Amino acid sequence: MSNIETLVKTLVEKHGKTRNSLMPVLQGIVKEERFLSEEAMISVACELDLSAAEVYGTASFYTFLDTVPRGKNVVRICKTISCHMKGKDEIIEALENALKVKVGETTSDKKFTLLTANCLGWCHKGPVMLVNDAVYPEITPQKAIEVIEDYVKNTK
Amino acid sequence: MENKVLKRVDYIFQESSVVEVIELITKTFKKTPDDIILDVIDSGLRGRGGAGFPTGLKWRFAKNEDSPVKYVICNADEGEPGTFKDREILETVASKVLAGMCICGHSIGAKEGFIYLRGEYNYLLPHLSKVTDDFNNQLKTKNIDFTVYIKSGSGAYICGEESALFESMEGKRGEPRNKPPYPTISGYNAKPTVINNVETLVYAYMICKMGVEKFKELGTKDSRGSKVFSVSGDTPNAGIFELELGMPLKDFVQDFGDGDTKAVQVGGASGHCVPRKHFNETIIGFEGIPTGGSMMIFNSSRSMYNVLHDYLEFFTEESCGQCTPCRVGCQQLLKGIEAVKKGERKPQYLDELKKLSATMKVAAKCGLGQSVANPFNSIIDNFREEIIY
Ligand SMILES: Cc1cc2nc3c(=O)[nH]c(=O)nc-3n(C[C@H](O)[C@H](O)[C@H](O)COP(=O)(O)O)c2cc1C
Ligand code: SF4
Ligand code: FES
Numbered sequence: 001m002s003n004i005e006t007l008v009k010t011l012v013e014k015h016g017k018t019r020n021s022l023m024p025v026l027q028g029i030v031k032e033e034r035f036l037s038e039e040a041m042i043s044v045a046c047e048l049d050l051s052a053a054e055v056y057g058t059a060s061f062y063t064f065l066d067t068v069p070r071g072k073n074v075v076r077i078c079k080t081i082s083c084h085m086k087g088k089d090e091i092i093e094a095l096e097n098a099l100k101v102k103v104g105e106t107t108s109d110k111k112f113t114l115l116t117a118n119c120l121g122w123c124h125k126g127p128v129m130l131v132n133d134a135v136y137p138e139i140t141p142q143k144a145i146e147v148i149e150d151y152v153k154n155t156k
Numbered sequence: 157m158e159n160k161v162l163k164r165v166d167y168i169f170q171e172s173s174v175v176e177v178i179e180l181i182t183k184t185f186k187k188t189p190d191d192i193i194l195d196v197i198d199s200g201l202r203g204r205g206g207a208g209f210p211t212g213l214k215w216r217f218a219k220n221e222d223s224p225v226k227y228v229i230c231n232a233d234e235g236e237p238g239t240f241k242d243r244e245i246l247e248t249v250a251s252k253v254l255a256g257m258c259i260c261g262h263s264i265g266a267k268e269g270f271i272y273l274r275g276e277y278n279y280l281l282p283h284l285s286k287v288t289d290d291f292n293n294q295l296k297t298k299n300i301d302f303t304v305y306i307k308s309g310s311g312a313y314i315c316g317e318e319s320a321l322f323e324s325m326e327g328k329r330g331e332p333r334n335k336p337p338y339p340t341i342s343g344y345n346a347k348p349t350v351i352n353n354v355e356t357l358v359y360a361y362m363i364c365k366m367g368v369e370k371f372k373e374l375g376t377k378d379s380r381g382s383k384v385f386s387v388s389g390d391t392p393n394a395g396i397f398e399l400e401l402g403m404p405l406k407d408f409v410q411d412f413g414d415g416d417t418k419a420v421q422v423g424g425a426s427g428h429c430v431p432r433k434h435f436n437e438t439i440i441g442f443e444g445i446p447t448g449g450s451m452m453i454f455n456s457s458r459s460m461y462n463v464l465h466d467y468l469e470f471f472t473e474e475s476c477g478q479c480t481p482c483r484v485g486c487q488q489l490l491k492g493i494e495a496v497k498k499g500e501r502k503p504q505y506l507d508e509l510k511k512l513s514a515t516m517k518v519a520a521k522c523g524l525g526q527s528v529a530n531p532f533n534s535i536i537d538n539f540r541e542e543i544i545y
Contacts, residue, residue: 062312081238081425120276
């Protein structure tokens with residue numbers, strides 16, 4: 001059995017073999033793998049007795065359930081109005097330069113994917129950055145780069 | 157008009173341990189479910205998620221359904237731009253949210269509750285799971301048959317819409333359903349379901365705690381109680397504030413503006429933009445502009461074209477795409493104002509676009525498409541020049 005099949009089996013065991021478990025199972029895979037490969041989705045379909053198309057249908061609806069490969073760390077910058085007014089453009093520019101990618105791209109070493117997001121719920125402390133699940137409010141270009149450097153050090 | 161000064165208050169964030177809330181729950185349960193529901197109706201509490209449906213009535217509708225399985229759902233999807241109060245409530249006083257869910261469950265006859273937490277708030281999961289486990293265990297020791305589970309979202313604003321949220325919990329695309337049937341008849345798993353905003357549930361708990369009369373002293377006749385506001389934008393006082401409902405916008409701007417406030421967007425991207433000339437007569441509450449609590453303040457240095465452009469981009473991205481008026485309408489409104497700005501279209505084209513937004517209001521399937529006209533018309537009508545030039 002491949003790694004991904006083992007992971008899917010474990011997740012289905014934990015959450016139950018029903019359609020209602022589809023979201024937690026997909027979320028569990030993304031947590032480990034950062035995205036849903038075709039193999040993963042087919043494996044989920046088998047385990048939950050759904051068609052692969054239904055699994056893909058659900059997955060492709062949600063921003064956080066990526067179906068294209070992502071880096072080990074997914075960086076999201078809020079681009080909605082309050083953060084826009086507080087200077088999200090400078091943060092994005094600083095990160096694009098530091099990571100040498102454009103928004104939407106993954107670094108060649110596959111350590112980072114840079115994305116934007118809609119309002120993250122920290123508008124009073126904008127601009128805000130999310131790295132995987134961790135929140136970094138009130139960032140400056142300088143702070144954003146420091147946070148990324150920490151992740152560089154801690155990502156094998 | 158009641159001549160009373162409405163002010164800042166501090167109820168919701170007063171800390172309460174799990175033990176304390178369980179004590180109140182056992183005390184409350186000495187009343188019959190019908191009496192608890194009557195209290196909530198009498199208090200005048202209306203939903204804090206935006207739409208403002210009377211909470212007690214919602215509970216009564218669900219109670220009246222004859223079904224062995226019912227659910228209570230706490231809507232913690234908080235995706236409306238400019239809103240961040242539910243996150244703070246869950247971070248600091250989760251036990252009160254859980255208590256509100258349990259009281260609702262007891263009143264309507266539900267044994268299971270779910271918190272649907274937006275994926276962006278995953279960092280809260282360890283804390284929230286711990287409080288929830290503790291709460292569930294203590295309910296067991298008191299022989300109260302109610303259990304709360306946590307479900308996560310995955311980055312879709314539309315899943316805050318109640319029926320889309322049920323679809324998402326059922327493992328489907330977050331596409332809103334046709335209504336009726338309403339959730340109290342057929343919600344999660346097609347069972348009678350009460351879905352309430354995080355804050356609504358806390359106030360339901362507080363009404364049981366402080367008593368109906370004390371709650372009714374807060375706010376105005378049409379907007380009972382207090383409400384948590386999320387204040388952002390051009391303000392020296394950004395943050396989370398609990399205020400009595402029914403406050404004139406003028407007073408709000410006095411307290412929170414930077415002295416140069418040009419407009420306030422009340423109710424987030426899907427709310428209304430109020431220009432300075434209307435601050436005096438605008439009331440923040442159900443008799444004026446109801447709001448889920450998002451207050452975004454803009455000063456005279458801001459381009460309202462950029463503001464509207466941001467909102468339309470937001471709706472274009474977050475539309476679930478299920479119905480044509482909304483899917484195509486959002487795109488066309490966005491393209492339309494860009495074309496007017498660039499001079500590719502005459503300014504009169506804005507009036508055509510307003511007709512489109514009016515069509516969306518009647519023809520879109522859910523609140524997302526229906527409410528795009530709110531920011532669109534209020535910004536176009538009040539800041540037409542800025543859109544054109
Ligand atoms: C597009 C859209 C997004 C919504 N997002 C939320 C949300 O994030 N949180 C919320 O409590 N209600 C949200 N609502 C309102 C819910 O559908 C529902 O009315 C609310 O949860 C009911 O709770 P209440 O009566 O306590 O306000 C949204 C509605 C729409 C149309
Ligand atoms: S109005 Fe928009 S969000 Fe709502 S169902 Fe239609 S397309 Fe989806
Ligand atoms: S606008 Fe960026 S967190 Fe809300």
